[in-house]
Structure formats: C-alpha cells, structure tokens
Amino acid sequence: MTEITREPMHRRLIDLQGYLRSDGLWEVEAELQDTKTYEIDLMERGRVPVGGFLHHMRFVLVVNESLEIIDTRAEMLATPYPDCNGAQRQYKELIGLRIRSGWLEEAKQVIGKQTGCTHLTELLPAMATAVIQTIRGYQIQQDRENKMARKGKELMLNSCYGFRHGGRAQIALWPDEEQ
Template identity: 35%
Template sequence: MTLQHDDITREEIHHRRIDMHGCRRSDGLFEATAFLTDRKTHDFQPPAARHVSASEPIHDIRLTIVFDSDMIVRDVSASLYAHPYEQCLGGGDALSALLGLRIGAGWNSEVRKRLPSSDICTHIKELLGPLATTALQTIYGLRKSRLDQRDGEGKPIKLDSCHAFSSERELVRRLWPEYHRPLSSEDRT
C-alpha cells in the first residue's frame, strides 16, 4: 500500500492496529479489553522464529481486565493468537500480579514494579496503560461527576489535570473563577 500526503509518498511496511472496548457485565463487574494486531506488507522472518507471510499477523493479542466499581482488578487474562516465538505463549502468565491493584493514579509505575520485563510480553505490558484509561472511561459516565469532587484543600480535583482543565483556560474561568489564572503577556511569548 502506498500512502500519499502532500508531495511525499510513503510505502507502508508495518501496520499495527489497537482496538479497545469497555463493557458493563451482567454480574455487576466491568471489563476493558484490548486487541493488538501487527502485520507486515512483506514476508518476514524474525531470527529463530516462525516465517510470517505478508499480511499475516505477527502478533494477534487479546488482553482483558475485569474490575469492580471501585476500579479494583478482579481478573486479568491474555490470549496470544499469533506470535513470532514459541516462548511468547507464556508472556501473559505473570498478569495475576495485578489482581487487587486499583486502576488509577500510580497504575503505570505499579505495573512496572509488579511485572518485570523478563516476566511479561512487551506488547501486553504496553497495552496495560491505555487499557487502564479505557477502564476509567468505561466507568466515568456512571460515577458521580468529578467536576464536583474536591481535594483535601477544597480545590476541584480536575483542576490542572489536563490541557482543557488548566487553570489558565476559559473552561476553568467559567467553572471555578476563583481558581482561574489568566496567562500574562510574558507567558504568551
């Protein structure tokens, strides 16, 4: 496949597709599932691995986290439908180390502590960060609005949590004028 942008053509060599879904389950729990597929546009032979024909998946991975309304991991599983090396099949065995972990602040650093790189498939580990975000987005609309929540000092917890909620933005001026800090002319340059 050749891609054209402006005056530059590009020959596609590798295609990675990541798809994530969040669901409410009939048992009262929630789950977030990630699918990752890697393909090459040409035949590919990784060292000491299986031959992969053009457009055949090199990786085809499914990762699912089951969590409760408090964002506590209750189950986690991975399935590897396509992988380059025989040893890849054990790449999800260490995921049980995440059981009981709360999805939220500190998730990525705790994942790194609990899942050393030698114990987990790199691609599964890479998916855990955005999958946690998918889990949070899954339950977000079902929980009390975080716009009303305050920290111990009475500040809105969403304040300065992202670009839109920066204390310098118009949104903060409208929602919480007492916390709005307009950019000075020096800051704009």
C-alpha cells in the same frame, strides 16, 4: 523538487472496548495486531504471509467502580516465538492494584521485564484511560444530581490541558474552584 513517496511496511492496530458486565463489574478489552506488507521468515514459526499476524494479542482488565483490578485475561494468539505465551500468566499479578496516579510504575514492577511481554505492558496506559472513560463517562451520564462531576474532580483536575485549572471544563464542572 522530487516528491517524496511512502511505502507501507508495518501496521499496528490497537482496538480498545469498554463493557459494563451483568454482575456490575467493568471490562476493558484491548486487541493488538501487528502485520507486515511483505512476507517474513521466523525461526520457529516459519513463513508469515503478507498481512499475516506477527503479533495478535488480547488483554482484558476487569475492574470495579473503585478502579481496582479484580481479574485479568491475557491471550497471545500469534507471537514471533512460541515461548512468548509464558508471559500471559504474569498479568494476574495486576489483580488488587488500583488504577490511579502512579499505578503504572507499580504495575510494571509486579509484571517485571523478563517475566512480562513488552506489547501487553504497552497497552496498560491506553487501557487505564479506557477504563476511566468507560466507567466515569457512563456514571456522569446517569448522574442527574451532578455528584460524579464533583467526585471526579480529584481524578481529572489538572490531568491534561482540557481539564486544566482555569479551563472551560474546570469552570463548567467545578465553578467553585478558585481561579
């Protein structure tokens, strides 16, 4: 039998980092980088060398402890077309939205398809998870009376397999919850 080989062609790196700011707000910064293993010729940018950025973007959400978006910063450092940068300003429309169940549909609606960037919008679900992990993870570790575990129940219970009703996390965090 012939061994099947693979040749790398495209690489997308996404890095997310969460921060507690000195003013008490929280930031999650996402960075997206797309590269190719071959040179590409773009109509308006010209030749992009092997490993050069097809896309290079940074996107920051600033949120408060209630998960309300207070500010955003979108930065397009490399795009295939110069006018892609025009989509950056549309992400200010997220200000005032609250990360919660169903928020992504609302976010997509205020961003719009023709006024937004597919790649920045694709970062939103991962950024929302990073926001919750950044804020709630820190709060739970600082919570000596276990109030956050009880408070987080409505957000986390049945949100995934690990936090399913009757699972180990539910039993450990919310033992009074009916089985």
